Amino acid sequence: MSGLFDQFKTWYEKRHDYARAWKARTGGQVVATMCTYTPEEILIAAGMLPVRVLGAHEPQNVTEPHIFGMFCPFCRDSLAQGLLGRFDYAEGITLTQSCIQYRQAFNSWRAHVPTVKWDYYLPMPNEVQSRFARAQHYAEVKKFRQFIEGVIGRPLPDAELKRGIEIVNENRRLLRELFEYRKETNPRVTGVEALYASITAQFVDKEEHNKELKRVLAELPKRSNDRPEGIRFMTIGSENDDVAFMAMVESVGATIVIDDQCSGTRYFWNEARVQDDAIATIADRYCERPACPTKDYPAHTRFDHVLKLAKDYNARAAIFLQQKFCDPHEGDYPDLKRHLEANGVPTLFLEFDITNPLGPFRIRVEAFLETLREEELF
Amino acid sequence: MAETAGEKKEYWRWQENCWIDESKNWRDAKIITAGIDVGSVSSQAVIVCDGGLYGFNSMRTGNNSPDSAKNAINGVLEKSGMKLEDIHYVVGTGYGRVNVPFAHKAITEIACHARGANYMGGSQIRTILDMGGQDCKAIHCDEKGKVTNFLMNDKCAAGTGRGMEVIADLMQIPIAELGPRSFDVDEEPPAVSSTCVVFAKSEALALLKAGYSKNKVIAAYCQAMAERVVSLLERIGVEKEFFITGGIAKNPGVVKRIERLLGLQAVQTKYDSQIAGALGAALFGYTLVQKQGVPNKAAA
Numbered sequence: 001m002s003g004l005f006d007q008f009k010t011w012y013e014k015r016h017d018y019a020r021a022w023k024a025r026t027g028g029q030v031v032a033t034m035c036t037y038t039p040e041e042i043l044i045a046a047g048m049l050p051v052r053v054l055g056a057h058e059p060q061n062v063t064e065p066h067i068f069g070m071f072c073p074f075c076r077d078s079l080a081q082g083l084l085g086r087f088d089y090a091e092g093i094t095l096t097q098s099c100i101q102y103r104q105a106f107n108s109w110r111a112h113v114p115t116v117k118w119d120y121y122l123p124m125p126n127e128v129q130s131r132f133a134r135a136q137h138y139a140e141v142k143k144f145r146q147f148i149e150g151v152i153g154r155p156l157p158d159a160e161l162k163r164g165i166e167i168v169n170e171n172r173r174l175l176r177e178l179f180e181y182r183k184e185t186n187p188r189v190t191g192v193e194a195l196y197a198s199i200t201a202q203f204v205d206k207e208e209h210n211k212e213l214k215r216v217l218a219e220l221p222k223r224s225n226d227r228p229e230g231i232r233f234m235t236i237g238s239e240n241d242d243v244a245f246m247a248m249v250e251s252v253g254a255t256i257v258i259d260d261q262c263s264g265t266r267y268f269w270n271e272a273r274v275q276d277d278a279i280a281t282i283a284d285r286y287c288e289r290p291a292c293p294t295k296d297y298p299a300h301t302r303f304d305h306v307l308k309l310a311k312d313y314n315a316r317a318a319i320f321l322q323q324k325f326c327d328p329h330e331g332d333y334p335d336l337k338r339h340l341e342a343n344g345v346p347t348l349f350l351e352f353d354i355t356n357p358l359g360p361f362r363i364r365v366e367a368f369l370e371t372l373r374e375e376e377l378f
Numbered sequence: 379m380a381e382t383a384g385e386k387k388e389y390w391r392w393q394e395n396c397w398i399d400e401s402k403n404w405r406d407a408k409i410i411t412a413g414i415d416v417g418s419v420s421s422q423a424v425i426v427c428d429g430g431l432y433g434f435n436s437m438r439t440g441n442n443s444p445d446s447a448k449n450a451i452n453g454v455l456e457k458s459g460m461k462l463e464d465i466h467y468v469v470g471t472g473y474g475r476v477n478v479p480f481a482h483k484a485i486t487e488i489a490c491h492a493r494g495a496n497y498m499g500g501s502q503i504r505t506i507l508d509m510g511g512q513d514c515k516a517i518h519c520d521e522k523g524k525v526t527n528f529l530m531n532d533k534c535a536a537g538t539g540r541g542m543e544v545i546a547d548l549m550q551i552p553i554a555e556l557g558p559r560s561f562d563v564d565e566e567p568p569a570v571s572s573t574c575v576v577f578a579k580s581e582a583l584a585l586l587k588a589g590y591s592k593n594k595v596i597a598a599y600c601q602a603m604a605e606r607v608v609s610l611l612e613r614i615g616v617e618k619e620f621f622i623t624g625g626i627a628k629n630p631g632v633v634k635r636i637e638r639l640l641g642l643q644a645v646q647t648k649y650d651s652q653i654a655g656a657l658g659a660a661l662f663g664y665t666l667v668q669k670q671g672v673p674n675k676a677a678a
Contacts, residue, residue, distance in 0.1 A: 359473065360513070364530060367488035371525045376669065377489070377662050378522045 004219055007212050008196035011204050012243070019051050020089050022205055029151070030090045034078065034106050036202070036267045037096035037124055037292075039141055039282045044206060045164030046148045046156055051090060052202035053078045054241055057355055060084070066108040067101070072326040073354040074239050075105040082113040091117040092151070096286075097124045098294045099328055120147055128287045128295045141283040161278035167206045172268040174213040175201060179265070181220055182257045183313050186229040188220055191256025192246045198264045199241050228253070231372050234310050234345070235259040236336070237321035238292070238329050240352070248358050249319070252366050258313035260306045261321070266290045293328035300332070303339045310345045317346045317372055319365070324351050346372065390543035391438075392420075392553050392625065395650065396453045398433030404460055407432075409667050411467045413490065413659025414450060414481060416443045416474030419511025419539050420625060422656035423450035425458070425465070429664045431497075433458055434653045439511075443474030451480070466672045469659035482673055485662055488515055488528050493658030495621045496523025499645040504617035507607060507636070507644075508654070509626035511539040514607050516614045523658070529614045531606075539625045541575045542632075545599050548579055549592045560597040560631030567594050569602035578602070596631065604635035611640070620644050627651035 011018055019030050029048045033040070040050045055077025062083040063076045081087060093116050095106035103121075110119035122144050125133040149156050178197055181189045189197075197216070201209050230253035240246075240263050249256060259265055272285035291302050310318060318340055322329055337347050348368040350361055370377075404410060407427035415422045417439060424434040435453035439446045447470065455462065462480060470478030471490040478484070491508045496519065506517040518527040531538075546553040567590070570581045582595045590598070603626070622644045626632050628651060637643050649657075 360530070363473070363486055363488065364528075367486040367525065367528055370486060370489045371527070375522075375524065377485070377493075377665055378524055 004216055004223065005193040005196050008193070008200045011200040012196050012241070015051070015054075015200075015203050016086055016089070018204060019049060022049050023089055029092060031092035031094060032082070032087045032090040032109075033202075034093070034095040034102055034109075035098045036262045037098055037286050037289075037295075038094055038122070039096070039144060039286060040206075041161065041164040041168050041272070041282050042141070042145050042148055042156070043094075043164075044167055045160040046152050048092070048148075049205060050203070051087070053081060053087065054199070054203075054239070055354060056081060056086070057242060057244075059355060063105075063108075066112065067104050070325050071101040071104070072238070072323040073352065074323050074326070075101045077354045078102075079105040079108055082109040085113075085115070087113070088115040090115070092119065094120045094122065096122040097126065098292055099326075101325075101327075118151055120144065124286065124295075126295050127297065128291070129297070129299060129301075134284060134287050137287055138280055138283040142279050145279065158278045161282070162274075165272050165274065165278065165281055167210070169271045169274075170210050171201055171206045171213070172271045174210055174217065175268040177217055178213060178220075179258070186225055186227075187255060187257060188223045188225045190225075190227070190250055191233075191235070191259075192243060192250060194256075194259075195241065195243065195246055195264065198267060202263075202267060227255075230254045231369055232257045232314055232316045234306075234313065234315035234318040235261060235264075235321055236306060236318055237261050237352070238323050238326050239263045240321050242321075242352065242356055244358060245321075245352075245356055245361060248362055249365055252362060253369050254365070257315055258309050260290070260302070260309055262292060265309065266292065293332045296332070300335065302332070303336055306336065307340060307343055307345070310340065311343075315345065317348070317368070319368075320347060320349045322349060322351050324353050387550070389546040389550055389552050392543075392628075394435075394437040395652075396433075396435040396437075396457055397650075398425075398454065398458045399431065402427060402430075402432055404432055404458055404464070409467075409664055409672075410460075410465050411469070411660045411663030411667060412451060412465045413656040413661070413663060414447045414468060414470050414478045415472040415487065415490065415653075415655035415659060416446050416450075416470065416478060417472040417487070417511050417655070418513075419543075420652065421446040421450040421472070421474075422653045423447075423454050424653050424656035424660045425454055425460070426657070426660035426664055429661065431649070431657060434650070434656065436650065436652050439474075443477035444479045446474065447478040447480070467663035467667045469663040469666075471655050471659040482663070483666065485659060487655045488517055488530075489525050490655045490658030490662065491515065491623050492517050492519040492525045493523040493661050494654030494656070495519070495623055495658075496521075497657060497661060498623075498647040498649045498651070498654060499619070499621040502619040503621045503645060505611070505614075505620045507611060507620070507622045507624075509538060509607060509622065509624040509632070511625065514538055514610055516607075516611045518614060518617070527614060529610055531610055541578065541603070542599075542626060542629065544575050544579060545582065545596065548582055549596060551592065551596070554628075556596050557600070557629040557631035557633075559593045560600045561634075562593045563591070563597050566601070567598040569605050570595075570598045572602070600629070600631035601635050603632050604639055607632075608636055608639045616640055616642065618642065621647070623651050623654035625652050 060080040470481035475484040495506045508515040514531045
């Protein structure tokens with residue numbers, strides 16, 4: 001059964017080739033999206049392919065004139081991909097407001113990437129808990145719809161929006177179903193496989209992705225997983241698509257069973273509650289999703305959400321994958337660490353950069369595992 | 379210390395050391411285990427007989443881990459008349475732990491240093507500072523020497539043994555003399571502003587040009603190193619029974635300054651602090667043999 005997730009892996013490794021082929025096949029527009037708060041439903045309804053901007057995890061020297069070196073590595077790596085022409089197939093670039101570093105990366109992209117034909121900044125409220133937030137976001141999503149109508153040169157009827165919502169909701173539902181397998185003892189889905197599935201949802205045509213998810217879900221009950229489970233880990237942080245790191249962790253006596261990351265569960269966890277008003281359906285969904293730290297105040301709703309994930313998936317411990325200089329996540333870290341540890345979930349903190357030192361990280365992960373294992377050595 | 383043309387004195391070269399306990403006869407031991415710590419700068423082999431330290435060899439790491447491991451163990455084998463086959467269990471540790479060809483198991487140096495410190499300093503030890511060749515670790519452990527928490531320095535080798543070697547070469551003073559000489563100053567200078575090996579080197583040169591004596595530059599570097607590791611320790615919290623392992627533990631210029639900054643005296647030991655990792659590995663081997671028996675065949 002090895003190879004069940006090969007399609008997702010291929011999509012991940014050849015994501016730019018995929019987007020180019022999609023464009024050639026459909027004639028549709030590709031939109032580079034920054035941040036998972038982007039209302040993809042509207043883009044999909046308009047026949048576009050939203051492609052989330054990810055880094056390449058390789059050294060680069062192009063972003064220094066644009067954004068500071070003390071901006072998070074994900075921002076720098078993402079902007080580098082635009083400046084290096086890796087997204088030359090994307091007509092549009094969008095950002096929905098999350099953090100200020102990301103916004104400056106976006107501003108530089110739209111100003112300096114010559115292949116950009118249009119750009120859109122969606123100023124979503126950060127204080128989604130405010131009583132004014134939903135009305136505000138409703139108005140902004142409505143404006144975004146009007147903008148996209150301008151790009152495609154025709155109105156976008158509610159029926160098409162509702163179809164977009166259905167497609168994205170189905171994707172969320174299928175990913176949740178896939179992640180259910182990770183609750184098992186000795187799960188049939190590893191952390192690396194789950195990452196391939198969730199991250200590719202962010203740039204592959206959703207209908208195609210849904211089809212592949214259904215195929216995998218149909219095969220999974222027959223799959224027996226004989227790899228040793230080891231210690232069950234949760235990962236916490238912002239974006240993470242460092243497959244080499246995930247594979248290393250799962251090679252030293254652990255299985256990653258759940259995450260709270262925007263490359264994973266935060267992206268797809270909640271479906272949109274379908275209402276008569278399609279714009280309200282979309283706008284509310286993003287206000288209600290598991291919060292990123294930029295949108296989690298004054299109450300810290302994510303602390304209990306993260307703990308519940310750890311408990312539901314029986315994670316023995318958690319690893320914080322902290323993007324260096326990511327202020328929102330670093331601000332949450334001390335309290336979230338205390339919250340988890342007070343509730344019986346020990347934690348390890350690792351600082352991620354554009355490229356990560358696997359050897360030193362391996363020492364830390366193995367030492368952490370040694371603190372968690374039974375006392376065979378004593 | 380004058381050098382002649384063509385002769386380059388290696389001021390950084392620390393004393394390699396091979397020792398066995400002449401009062402013991404390893405042939406009397408029921409269980410013999412070894413720990414091999416292949417570090418970035420030094421490699422150690424420790425032999426433990428029936429749970430007690432019997433001998434060790436400490437030498438510079440070569441250009442590959444398997445050879446470094448073999449050289450380290452061969453030194454102590456030769457001195458004792460033991461053969462590799464006489465050893466029941468071998469545990470590898472250090473950054474080259476998975477490349478010890480004759481090891482039965484690899485365990486991280488974090489766990490091994492805690493276990494070794496527990497043996498050397500006693501079961502009351504709760505905080506360990508391992509100052510290694512290219513990294514530093516602050517470790518908390520329980521009364522059995524089991525790690526309960528740890529922190530490592532990130533990415534760069536600043537404030538570690540390799541940095542001290544560079545300063546020894548720069549000052550042209552043998553590394554073992556750096557610590558004592560750092561106290562031979564009229565007044566304690568402020569720390570150099572960077573412990574980065576490269577920047578500290580240029581800063582040290584600037585201080586010499588500005589009229590600092592060599593001893594004063596060394597004092598400023600020792601202080602900077604101490605401040606750096608104390609910040610690591612403070613992040614994890616220091617409990618009173620505090621122990622220092624690794625090569626830098628032999629440098630009083632750094633150790634005394636750490637103690638001054640912490641307001642705490644490190645627990646003293648009669649053992650060589652540099653062997654803590656390999657000793658812990660050998661002790662783990664001993665426990666594993668007690669619990670699981672002798673493996674059928676040597677891993678090699």
